[in-house]
Amino acid sequence: MNRRELLKAALAIPFLSGAMTGGIASAWGAGITKLAKGLRSRVRPGDPGWPSPAQWDDLKQQVGGRLLKLVSPFADPSSAAYSEALRHLKNPFYIGDQPALTQTSGWWQAWTSRPSSYAVAAENTADIVAAVNFAREHHLRLVVKGGGHSYQGTSDSADSLLIWTRHMNKVTLHDAFVAQGCAGVQAPQPAVTVQAGAMWIDAYDAVTTHGGRYVQGGGCTTVGVAGLIQSGGFGSFSKCFGTASAGLIEAEIVTADGVARIANACTNPELFWGIKGGGGGSLGVVTRLTLRTHALPQWFGGVFGDIKASSDEAYRALIARMVSFYQSDLFNPHWGEQIAFTPGNVLHLSLVFQGLDQQQAQAVWAPFLDWVRARKEYVFEKPVQVLALPAQHFWDADFFRQHLPSAMVDDDRADAPRNHVLWAGDQEQVGWFIHALKSAWLPASLLQQDQQARLVDAIYASSRHWYTGFHFNKGLAGAPPEAIAATRDTAMNPQVLDAFALVIITCFGSPAYPGMPGPDPNPADARGGVKNVGAAMDALLQLAPHAGAYVSESDYFQRDWQHAFWGGNYPRLAAVKQKYDPQGLFFVHHGVGSEAWSEDGFTCLA
Structure with missing residues (x-):
């Protein structure tokens, strides 16, 4: 980004949303020049000023x-x-x-x-x-x-x-937590404090497996707690419990001046708001977080299977039936995770549910599956299975080793903690080299009866190009009012509140760390992936041309990223950045305030 592009971006910021108050927007618009003047390019090894x-x-x-x-x-x-x-x-x-x-x-x-x-x-x-x-x-x-x-x-x-922060991984449960400075304002509530280096499997093991409660976290067990909270954070059951950041009660964060600050609704409230979905690594270093915990449902479960259509016409009909069935029976707090549509005319089911037992979940799916079985143009490439288990065992490594060992993969090192497992389906992402990745929130209005035909046509067109995944737990339309209200009080793009799903389309190759044996990433494969992913997403964006994207699962080359990631919240976030990090110590790609820096974060552009 050259200086002209920087100034253009800065001048555009106040107009991202007419809903923003003039004071916040003007403060950032007037302050970016001041901010840029305070910046100084960074040093590398061998440069004058590199530490001795x-x-x-x-x-x-x-x-x-x-x-x-x-x-x-x-x-x-x-x-x-x-x-x-x-x-x-x-x-x-x-x-x-x-x-x-x-x-x-x-x-x-x-x-x-x-x-x-x-x-x-x-x-x-x-x-x-x-x-x-x-x-x-x-x-x-x-x-x-x-x-x-x-x-x-x-x-x-x-x-x-x-x-x-990997070694800062302690997890502590609380029966009645009150944020610092909030006595008399907040009622005590069950909570969990997690240090910044902990993974979600550490939190789930303590809160659910051993504590019998639930904390809203991430779907992949090896994701870091702190990073997920700062990006907003979705888990398998977010359609019921909201985003992970919406559950934050308090954090400790070291800001650019080297001060460890408490941030909650009563102390440093703007910094607290910015931590909740403003993007990791932009405002400071989070050292610990305290999250509310919830009563644990009796049952968690999943639905898995693949249905193949014998022709394009039959596949389009299958998509239409799936969209209608989702709107009538799955568009509610019970259901999350994914349905994918593929170029091979396969409907891939990988969903989870909460608050239903196995018979109840089977009854929900019976009409749809009966419709499929009654038509010879469909076959079950993988039988559709509906499985439920006591919710307390959902992240219980020993339970899975005994009852369903293929579902989870162990940390294979001799000294590994017994609870360190990951879902088998997430292993393909370990070390992956991304060719292309795009995401977009689709509004729930597309599920209305008079809009479903347009949605079906767009899904079918998208699936001609690439595997198109709908992540229903990553859009909060259909969630309980309290989950939506809590997420509204975060820095995330407000589009998440009205979206029924986040569409994620990606193409990737095998691990390619520098120095590894084997060939480098194949340029033809990468270029083909970029083309197909782009075409698949373009088909859907015709329905929602201004769709936002989820900051943690988005295109590296995302245009208009400020609006895509944060919508009208960006000017307020930029004001928090200016207050707590005026010299731009904290930089991440497409993070708040990164307009003032070169792509690698070393050179000040103003």
Whole structure:
């Protein structure tokens, strides 16, 4: 982005939404010049101003020796680390334990996973404060990584200092939590406090398997808690319980001035609001979060299967029947996860449900499945199964080992915690190299009877190009009023409140970390993926040309990303950024305030 593009973006910001108050919009519009003047480009190794060995050693002393010089395990083919990395390449727990690796290995013509120069392996808030102060004082590129799942490449950067929170993973349950400074304002409520480096499997194991309650988190068990909350955060049952960020009661966050601040509805309320969906890594380093917990439903379950049509005409009819059935029977808080439509004329079912037992769920699906069975133009490539289990066992690793061992995959290392498992269906994403990925929220108005034909035509057209996935739990239309109200009080794009689904279309290849054996990503495959994904999404965007996108699952090259990710909330977010990080210490690709920086975050553009 050159200077002219920067100024154009800055001037456009106040007009993103007429609903924004003039004060907030004007404050950002007038303040971006002031913000840009306060910025200073960052240094790399070898540049004047790069810290001396003595200065790095001083930081090492401050953090109790937990300063690491990072080298990729693939740097030396003769090393034991190289062999170990190849052996555990599809184990996300292993990858997460390597500060030099990320869960995504790269994105075609966008970024490639490369380790930071140094990492502070933080074990407490004081370690993070020391790292933030050091980066600010020496004008370093600063990166924060917990789970390391970022598709956009925000979990690493060559020539940077990494704050790695993996070892801060304590989980604490509360029977009656009140946020600091909110006594007499908030009623005590059951909650869980999770440190920034914990994964969702850690939270679910404590809250659900052992605590008998529910916390709204992410669907993939190895996603970091802190990153998901800051992006908004969806889980399998968000259609009932709302987004993960909507459940945030309080956070501790280290801001750019090196101060550890409490943020909640009563203390630093604007910072608190910005943490709830404003994007990870833009406002500070979150050290811990406290989330409300809910009464656990008696049952969780899933519906799985594949139905193939014998002709294009029959497939279009199947899509129409599915859309009608979804609107009449599944468009409610009980149902979440995915239905996909494929070029091979296959309807792929991978849904979950809550609050229904197996017989009740089977009764819901009986009319649709009877309709399919009565027609010879359809076959079940995979039988449709409806399964339910006591909700307390949904993330219970030992229960699955005994009753359904194929559903989950263990951390295969000898010293791994027994609860560290991931859903088998998520393993394909471990280390993947993305060719293209797009997302869009589709409004619930498309489910109305007079609009369904248009929706069916668009789905069919999209499926001619690529596998098109509808994630129903990632749109909150149909959710309970309290879940919608709580999510409305977050920084996310308000479109999520009126969307019945988030469509995600992606193409990817095998892991491609620099230094790995084997061929580089195939250019023809990547270009073909970009073309097909784009065409598939374009077919749907004809129905919703101004559809927003989910920041954590979006196109790296997203145009108008401020509006796509945050809609009318962006000026308010930018004002929070200006207040708490006026010098732009925290940078992520397409993050709040990133307009002022080069794509790699090193060069100030103003």
